[in-house]
Amino acid sequence: VYPLHPYDETPVFSKSRALLYALEMKQGWYAARGVRPGDKLDLTALAAALKARGFTPASG
Template sequence: MTFKFLRCVLLVGCFTLLIQVVNAQEATQHQTLPTVQITLQDITLEVEYAHTFEQRAMGLMYRKTLCGQCGMLFKFSGSKKASMWMQNTFLALDVAFITSDGVITDIKPMQPHDLTSVGASQAVLYALEMNQGWFAKNGIKVGDKMVIKTP
């Protein structure tokens, strides 16, 4: 019984270590994302720019913090009724869905680890994730326009 118990403990320990290594690798991937400058009303931000499938799939997963003026702009492969979810995401976020001409169609809250899809009400090309409450705090609302400085 002692040998089986030790083997089980060792196996669980190895599995836990493997998960920690994978999570650490995934968490550091965000450091290589390009940034893009955007303007919402009179607020100019430098946000991370997820424009490839892999970058969009990773998003803000595994992040434990996000600075007050930080965010991530997702550019989809084409305009569509996009949706987002919060798998492996520890942060409470708001997502603004944005058309190809920069108009915000929706701003929706998203809760950590919630696998419920949060979708745009119409076809959009972009989604901007910011800390939950950031849009309201800065007076950004549906109908406002985002301007992107072309990278």
């Protein structure tokens, strides 16, 4: 988790090549939800949640 600043387009590079995606959220969002460095996103659960809400996630 890297702190970023609004309207700052300076690139921030990961320390790992294993990362595939980045999520940009409002400042404080991660801390408010207990998301910490090293946490993982379950893409299967995310796809199911999107489908349940009427979206069609692309398969990759």
